[in-house]
Amino acid sequence: MPKPKAGDHFDSLFEYAPISLWEEDYSGIKKFFDKLRASGVTNLDTFLNGHPEEIDHSLSLIKVTHVNRETLNMFGAKSEKELLANLNKIFRDEMRAHWRTELLALWNGEVSWSGDGVNYRLDGEALHIRLHWRILPECESNWECVLVAIENITALKKAEERFHNLFEHAPISLWEENYSAIKREFDSLRAQGVTDLRAHLASHPEAVDRFMGMIRVLEVNRKTLSLFEAMDKESLLANLGKIFRDEMGEHFKNELVDMWEGKTYYEREGINYSLTGEPVNVHLHWTLMPGHEKDFDWVLVALQDVTARKKAEEYLRYLGTHDVMTGLYNRAFFEETLQDLEANRKDPVSFVIVDLNGLKQTNDSFGHSAGDKLIRRAAEVLKASLEEGHIAARIGGDEFILIMPDSNEPKVREMVERVESLVTMNNKYYREPELSLSMGASTSAPGFSLSKFISLADDAMYQSKGSYHRRRRGDT
The missing domain is CATH 3.30.450.20 (PAS domain)
Structure with a gap:
């Protein structure tokens, strides 16, 4: 051929x-x-x-x-x-x-x-x-x-348009970012002999902000703008310092350590802020895209808004630890606190048992609504009496307790006097029924459980309550 x-x-x-x-x-x-x-x-x-x-x-x-x-x-x-x-x-x-x-x-x-x-x-x-x-x-x-x-x-x-639309209209906040400057800084630190980044950041805390400034945001989607209440991409990028601040520094330090140790994916929860200053609880997913491990020039960050979930969790925690009627801590929180104080015993700890006098008579004479109001008045007085570190809890229908860590007998006497003074003041601003409290106090010492001193305070309260009833009989 x-x-x-x-x-x-x-x-x-x-x-x-x-x-x-x-x-x-x-x-x-x-x-x-x-x-x-x-x-x-x-x-x-x-x-x-x-x-x-x-x-x-x-x-x-x-x-x-x-x-x-x-x-x-x-x-x-x-x-x-x-x-x-x-x-x-x-x-x-x-x-x-x-x-x-x-x-x-x-x-x-x-x-x-x-x-x-x-x-x-x-x-x-x-x-x-x-x-x-x-x-x-x-x-x-x-x-x-x-x-x-x-x-x-x-x-x-x-295909590019399809994936762009998936990115742009995703129901969570998406960020395309370039971390190549961070990678170059990592390489420089290693060349200088740094092997433990966490220790390095502990001795050079200013480096965290410097690392944060090395991130270059390439693109964000629509959900990101709405989540952080930004008018457009330009205004968002011009105000990143308002979004990533405060608690973000500690989270970012942990992220840097993960990157340093070779992780290409991690999840964390943290707090960012909208441009109006509102906190935004986020669940962060950080991914170093495959094929870019050498220079960190393509990173995908997904932020899921978990603010509503966090508020629900906080409310559930509140319900689990607080008395709904008064806003004071409840019995479950009191018992947990007592266990913690016992496990980390540091005397003296003072206790004041408080009992609301005349609640049954108020309910019988004025109705349960008036009785509830009297309970809330008692709680107001106790909350107003507290100093930093003190705890007030409602542990029964008409019974309360004040816990005063690191407080001796003179301190607890001051507390009882302050409560009595506030009760007098409270009665000047409210009509009947009269608010009256019986109180008993004790202060812990080594050799006995804290529960023993609560029992002593309870006994003292009943002595006070007996005096109250004797006075009431004398009035009649």
């Missing part, structure tokens, strides 16, 4: 190439440029700003001399003649934007160019294309032979 001639061989390579190929003549553009330079034009960009019509004119100066079969297939032409007769349908609209860029490349002496753009099939369907052209070496003086290759990247662009 005879060997094909070189010319025939290369003609076949061109004709049957699996990519759209065009042979074009740019000599008309070369002459156009020469004419502009002769007229004194030195900056083509400025010239085109003043004469935008010359972009279309220069486009018309291209001569297409031949195209291959894949070109006809890509653009839906039955023949080369049909394609060449309808170039104005193929090269239009968005084509002008990247053609201007091509013109500037040619003006600046470049002999090749690549870029993305949009062309159209003869039936009007838009094609996203990646175009490459090269002035062939033998034609660099006159631009008469230019090879153009066009890739159809429509499927790629649609």
Whole structure:
């Protein structure tokens, strides 16, 4: 079988190439440029700003001399003649934007160019294309032979658009970030002999803020703007210091240690802030994208708003530790506190048992609503009496306790006197029924359990209550 001639061989390579190929003549553009330079034009960009019509004119100066079969297939032409007769349908609209860029490349002496753009099939369907052209070496003086290759990247662009929409409209806050500056700083620290980043940050706490400033935010989605109450991306990025502050520093320090130790994914909960100053509880998912472990230049951060969940948890915790009627701590919290104090015993601890006098008579005479009001008045007095570190709890229907860590007998006597004074004041501002409290106090000492001293305070309270009842009988 005879060997094909070189010319025939290369003609076949061109004709049957699996990519759209065009042979074009740019000599008309070369002459156009020469004419502009002769007229004194030195900056083509400025010239085109003043004469935008010359972009279309220069486009018309291209001569297409031949195209291959894949070109006809890509653009839906039955023949080369049909394609060449309808170039104005193929090269239009968005084509002008990247053609201007091509013109500037040619003006600046470049002999090749690549870029993305949009062309159209003869039936009007838009094609996203990646175009490459090269002035062939033998034609660099006159631009008469230019090879153009066009890739159809429509499927790629649609996939990119699909994933962009998934990102943009995701129901959680998404951030694309670049951590490459942090990676370079890590490499520098290791070169200096640092092996324990946590210890390094402990001795250089200012480094945490410096590391935070190295993060470059590439993109955020719509949910991010709404979550942090930002008008637009620009205002969000200009105010990152308002969003990531306070508690964020400690969380970020732990994240840095994770990165230093080679983790490519982690989750944490923390607090950020909206641009209006409202705290936003977030569950953070941090992912170093696969293939970017070497330079950290692509990181995906997902922030899930868990503020409502946190508020619900806090409310449940409140209900579990507080008496709903009075707002004081409840018996469960009192018992847990007592266990903690016993386990970490540090005498003296003083206790005051408080009993509300006359609650049954108030309920019988004025109704349970009045009785509830009397209970709340007692709680108000006790809360007003507390000093820092003291605890007041309602441990029964009409019974309360004050816990005073690190308080001796003189301190507890001061507390009882303060409560009595506040009761007198309270009764001046409320009509009947009268608020009256019986109290008993004790102060712990080594050798007995704290429960023993609570019993002693309880006994003292009942002695006081007996005196109250004797006084009441004497009044009658």
